Amino acid sequence: MSNxxxxxxxxxxxxxxxxxxxxxxGIMIEILNENLTEIKGHIRGPPDTPYAGGMFxxxxxxxxxxxFSPPSVKFATKIWHPNVSSQTGVICLDILKDQWAASxxxxxxxxxxxxxxxxxxxxDPQDAVVAKQYMDKPQVFKATAEYWTLxxxxxxxxxxxxxxxxxxxxxxxxxxxEEAISVLSCxxxxxxxxxxxxxx
Amino acid sequence: MEKVHFFACFLYESMLGRSATExxxxxxxxxxxxxxxxxxxxxxxxxxxCGDASLEEKKVVEGILKVDHHKTKEMGNxxxxxxxxxxxxxxxxxxxxxxxxxxxxxTNPAMxxxxxxxxxxxxxxxxxxxxxAEERGKEIDExxxxxxxxxxxxxxxxxxxxxxxxxxxxxCMIDFEPGERIRFLPCMHSFHQECVDEWLLKSFTxxxxxxxxxxxxxxxxxxxxxxxxHQITSSSPSTSSSAKH
Numbered sequence: 001m002s003n004x005x006x007x008x009x010x011x012x013x014x015x016x017x018x019x020x021x022x023x024x025x026g027i028m029i030e031i032l033n034e035n036l037t038e039i040k041g042h043i044r045g046p047p048d049t050p051y052a053g054g055m056f057x058x059x060x061x062x063x064x065x066x067x068f069s070p071p072s073v074k075f076a077t078k079i080w081h082p083n084v085s086s087q088t089g090v091i092c093l094d095i096l097k098d099q100w101a102a103s104x105x106x107x108x109x110x111x112x113x114x115x116x117x118x119x120x121x122x123x124d125p126q127d128a129v130v131a132k133q134y135m136d137k138p139q140v141f142k143a144t145a146e147y148w149t150l151x152x153x154x155x156x157x158x159x160x161x162x163x164x165x166x167x168x169x170x171x172x173x174x175x176x177x178e179e180a181i182s183v184l185s186c187x188x189x190x191x192x193x194x195x196x197x198x199x200x
Numbered sequence: 201m202e203k204v205h206f207f208a209c210f211l212y213e214s215m216l217g218r219s220a221t222e223x224x225x226x227x228x229x230x231x232x233x234x235x236x237x238x239x240x241x242x243x244x245x246x247x248x249x250c251g252d253a254s255l256e257e258k259k260v261v262e263g264i265l266k267v268d269h270h271k272t273k274e275m276g277n278x279x280x281x282x283x284x285x286x287x288x289x290x291x292x293x294x295x296x297x298x299x300x301x302x303x304x305x306x307t308n309p310a311m312x313x314x315x316x317x318x319x320x321x322x323x324x325x326x327x328x329x330x331x332x333a334e335e336r337g338k339e340i341d342e343x344x345x346x347x348x349x350x351x352x353x354x355x356x357x358x359x360x361x362x363x364x365x366x367x368x369x370x371x372c373m374i375d376f377e378p379g380e381r382i383r384f385l386p387c388m389h390s391f392h393q394e395c396v397d398e399w400l401l402k403s404f405t406x407x408x409x410x411x412x413x414x415x416x417x418x419x420x421x422x423x424x425x426x427x428x429x430h431q432i433t434s435s436s437p438s439t440s441s442s443a444k445h
Contacts, residue, residue, distance in 0.1 A: 004372045004395065011373045067371060068399055102399045102407035103370035 005066040009036040012106045027110040029060070037062050041073070041110050045153065046118045050145030051079070054153030058113070059089075060106065070100035073109060078178070080141075080148040080185060082122045082131035087182070091116075092126035129186050137188060144185045151181060166191050170198070210244045211323070217330050220245045348401055355413070357383040357393050364390075370408050371395035387411040 013036070016029045026044030041058035045051030057076040063069045073096055075089035083092045095104060095112055125131030134141045147163050149155035166189060170180035175198055187193040206227065213223040223245075224238040360376040368375050369382070369392045376382055381393040389408045391399075396407065404413050 008371075008373045068402055099410075101403075101405070101410055102395075105373075 002064070002066075005062065005064075006036060008067055009039075009062065009106075013039075015105065016107050016110075025111065025114070027107065027114060029106060029110070039071075039106065040076075041106070043110055043114050043117070045149060045155070046114055049118055050142050051081075051117050051149050051153070051155075053156040054149035056117075056153050058110070067102045067104075070096050070104075071106065071109065072096070073113070078148060078152040079117075080130060080145040081117065082120045082125045082127060082134045083116055084130075085127050086130055086185070087127075090126060092121075092124060133185075133188060140188055144189070148181070148185070151177075163189060166194075170194065173199075206240075210241055214245055214326075214330075217326070217333070345401060348404055351404075351413075352397055352400065355383055355385065357381055366390045369395055371399060385411070385413055387413075 013029060013031060016027065026046070028042040030040040030042065032038040032040055039060040039062065041060050043056045043058065045054035045056060055077075056079060059074055059076045061072045063071065073093075074091055075084055078086065078089070080086055084090070091113065093112060093116055095101070095109065120131075120134060122131040122134045130141070133144070143160055143163070146155070146157055147160050150157055150159055163184070166184055167177060167180045169191060170184065171177055173195070175183075179198070180194075183194045183197055184191070187197060209227050210223060213226060218226070220242040221238060224241045227241075358381070360378055360380045360382045362378050364376070364382075366376065366382075366389075370389070371391050372395050374392075376390075376392070382390050383393045383396050384390045385396070385406045387406045387409050389406050391407065399407050400413065405411060406413060
């Protein structure tokens with residue numbers, strides 16, 4: 001990594017760590033290795049969204065050409081969101097691609113992702129299945145996103161008993177919980193279709 | 201996986217206009233048992249690009265036809281439908297005459313010849329298109345860089361002095377030190393010259409506000425900036441000396 005990148009990252013980390021508004025904005029970073037190429041980000045689920053109460057981890061990788069190229073950022077915590085892959089956590093966000101500017105920082109990137117969690121862009125989806133549900137069945141989307149927050153992001157909302165019962169049914173058939181949740185979510189919680197999908 | 205599967209993939213990927221590096225990645229992702237080296241892919245791509253690969257091409261296609269169809273299927277997304285590929289093109293005579301044939305009918309020897317010459321045709325068309333696009337892309341890229349290099353000299357730059365308003369370079373996030381060269385963009389944002397020049401070669405916009413550092417803005421503002429710069433320079437000896445002493 002170039003000198004400029006290293007010095008800048010040190011400052012950026014300090015900025016996020018010491019910034020007093022961290023407690024208010026709910027973003028955090030954690031340094032994983034000495035040369036600052038891998039960083040862990042944390043975003044608290046914004047209030048009044050299905051992600052409220054959850055804590056979401058992100059993997060941040062700093063490229064060789066940083067800050068002239070954007071960092072690669074993806075969710076390490078599974079999240080049900082139209083602009084995030086429910087399988088891999090890859091994020092569809094313009095500033096992480098062609099709209100990157102050298103003056104953007106890890107802090108502004110994390111704040112942008114948090115804003116994306118508040119306002120999804122279903123017209124420019126990363127996960128087409130989630131986006132379709134978001135547009136066609138907003139109630140199901142909300143309940144599913146809340147269920148995922150509870151299950152994967154240590155959310156605090158009460159569990160959706162109906163969904164839990166369906167997941168348990170699949171688990172009784174020997175399906176891993178994570179797969180059961182994923183397949184049920186993709187099939188709008190239709191147990192029959194999920195079963196057919198898994199066992200055919 | 202046998203050699204011929206790799207060839208099929210190389211050809212397929214090159215038809216899609218992918219680069220050798222992308223192809224290597226795709227193949228290695230899809231094939232668990234044995235990967236392809238970038239060098240090999242590069243060699244094949246060069247052969248394809250020569251245009252005179254019809255002999256190789258034929259071997260490849262006929263080779264695929266002999267191998268087990270299901271084996272090729274294992275390649276997953278790298279090779280979704282090499283067999284189905286040709287059937288998607290409505291304008292080809294093959295499509296019209298044999299539209300009802302399914303992919304497996306490629307094992308029919310009579311079909312082989314049609315497909316070979318068809319694939320040849322399709323492939324040559326692709327090579328020409330690909331090469332044109334590449335050249336255009338290169339020309340545009342090089343022209344853009346040259347244009348930007350020429351324009352960089354037009355953007356005002358100066359040595360930083362303590363009395364200037366801006367204090368920090370938003371690219372490296374380090375405070376300006378007296379004596380460092382800084383560049384002023386038309387939007388009045390300033391950066392270390394070496395930091396912002398590297399950025400501008402990539403994207404001709406201000407890293408802070410994304411304002412395009414466009415040539416028209418530049419020509420209209422350069423005069424203004426030069427003037428104000430001149431004013432600063434002419435008034436600075438007294439201010440800076442008084443500040444120092």
